[in-house]
Amino acid sequence: MRKILIVGAGQAGLQLALGLQAQGYEVTVMSNRTADEIRGGRVMSTQMQFHTALQNERDIEVNFWESQTPKVEGLGVSVADPESVHGPGETQRAINWLGMLDGYAQSVDQRVKMSGWMETFAQRGGQLVIHGAAVSDLDFFAKKYDLVLVAAGKGELVSMFERDAERSPYDAPQRALAVSYVTGLGQRPEHPDTEAVRCNLVPGVGELFVMPCLTTTGRCDILFWEGIPGGPLDVFQGIKDPNEQLAKTLELMEEFTPWEYARATKVELTDAGGTLSGRYAPTVRKPVGRLPGGGRVLGVADVVVANDPITGQGSNSASKCAAAYLASILERGDKPFDEEWMQQTFDRFWADVQHTTKWTNAMLAPPPEHILNLIGAAGELQPVADRFANGFNNPADFEEFFYDPAKTEAYLGSVAGG
Template identity: 75%
Template sequence: MRKILIVGAGQAGLQLALGLQGRGYEVTLMSNRTADEIRDGRVMSTQCMFDTALQHERDLGINFWEEQTPRIEGLGVSVAAPDASRPIDWVGRLDGYAQSVDQRVKMAGWMETFAERGGKLVIHGVAVSDLDYFSRAYDLVLVAAGKGELVSMFRRDASRSPYEAPQRSLAVAYVHGLEPRPESGGRLAVNVNLVPGIGELIVIPTLTTSGPADILFWEGVPGGPLDVFQGVKDPEEQLRLTLDLMRQFTPWEYDRARSVELTDANGTLAGRYAPTVRQGVAELPSGGLVLGVADVVVANDPITGQGSNSAAKCAASYLESITERGDQPFDGAWMQSAFDRYWRIAEPVTQWTNAMLAPPPEHVLQVIGAAGELQPVADRFANGFNDPADYEQWFFDPELAAAYLGEVQAGQAAQSA
């Protein structure tokens, strides 16, 4: 039986560990925290997983919270004007529903499941010097811990990383008591509120440790009016700032958030990081090799909500690459090929996310405006969150975008004739 070590117990690490375990591999999983410490700790992300990523969990039979998690049927876009009015507001319909499970719930539950199924779970921090030993003791070592010393082993790929500094300051608050949008008709949606030149407010229905809730997520241009969360330690103060900014820039969202409360004392998170693509394979001081997983090697800004989706897709891709390898060695050439296979999935995500961080070109503004009048455009944009590769076919290029809008307009005109 082949022995595999996974360092890091996030979406990708745990999903891959459970997948390999189910296929008969001897898997060791290392985490720096216990399941209880994760469950009782601070929120870790703003995850919203779309249909393809959710299907990867279903395929492994680890979609334990699907029935109790709010089903997100749409993705809405609103654009704020300088006077805080909302000249653009529409909702695209998703072909398959999305869901968000607080990673404290999911990671703790998956970790316990892995151990219950006979997996070897080691609670201990890992240094580069430890990996030197592990690379000789295991057939394959994968690094899925996206922060700290281990990430620095993987060299930044400048050709794929246009940004060297954070492009947004990030502030998250998990809340109870958010009223539904009056126009929603009872259907849940992720709402993306664009405040041009200033940042974005993203609102996501979720399931947390205390039941259904909502995530209020500000992304602020550094140095701008939303960049006020650094150094704020008190969760209630962070929520107050969040609501004050909603009142000022997105009053339609503030109107339904007047009575919200934090889900728990650990329901806030703030920070910033530079979106970075790294080399997929790292060489240890001893000459051993390790393979990077998910945001260890492809860390995009969360503006497009792709982090957990990409992690799930990376785990699924690596699971197939490992299985197909059979008894052959997991050497450097194989590791590079496994990363390259994942990069074919990740590249469109990175391209789209980096584009959304920049000021939008004129044709993108036209698409966003047209989606308010043309429901097929709104629907296609929304479903791109599930399959970002589709944006290459119509969204990025001005000529392709114009041709697509023309097709939709002609179709609408023919239907109404």
């Protein structure tokens, strides 16, 4: 029986651990927190997962919360009119539309999912070690296990993985992030019966995302600001009090997205741990970490590909990474997990996630004219809105109509003419 160590208990690490466990592998998961500490801690992300990522969980039968979680059937885009951004309540929308998803999306608070998956892993006989691993620990473990995977995306361990400059166009954070989990959000008047993710774009300022979620106390909504550094939304860094963060979030909504603020006047935080803020530079790293003692470890998910959350792809990429790595490990059989295999395994993941990285980096930049035309046309042509929305599940499709102005023009012409 092959022995595998996974360091990190997030979406990718635990999904992969449970998948390997079901196939008879002897798996150890190392986490720096217990399940109870995770469940009772702060929120960790926004984690909206689209169809492919959800299917990966169904395939290994760990979709425990699917029936309880809001089913997100649409993805809406609103764009503020830059000329109307003057003061609270004055901002108007230049664009507003809703695209329909082919398969629904869902968001389960990672405090719920990761604590539940950890407990399931342990109940099924997996070895769960509560320990904050250092590089020196991995030096020891690399000799004891057939394969060591690093799925802890923060801290000392990430430094083992070299930044891939060719695939990392940004060397500084592109957005300041602020998340609040709330209850009491009113329905949207435009589509009161359709659960949807709403993307509100404020040109030159940033973005507000609003999405339904299942949290520790039940149904909630997430308010998520992404602010351009140094701009009017970059005001959360010094805020420690959760209620103060929510108050600032609502104040900014009133000024920049009053159509969202109108349904948020009675919201309250879900719990004392319901806020998160920070920033990080989007980075792609080389997948093989070299240990001082000569061993090799393989990086997983955001250890090796950390995109900005502007396109909501973090948990989706993590799920896809876990599925790709699971398939690669199973196919390897009894052969050694050597450095060549590690690179090939990452390449299998990169073949998919490269499209996510390209799209995310494009969305961080000011949109060129043909993209503005595309987003505007989606308000008049429902097939365009639907295709854009479904790109969140399959970012590879953006190659066909998004980046190249000629392809965009041809696509819009075909839809309008059809």
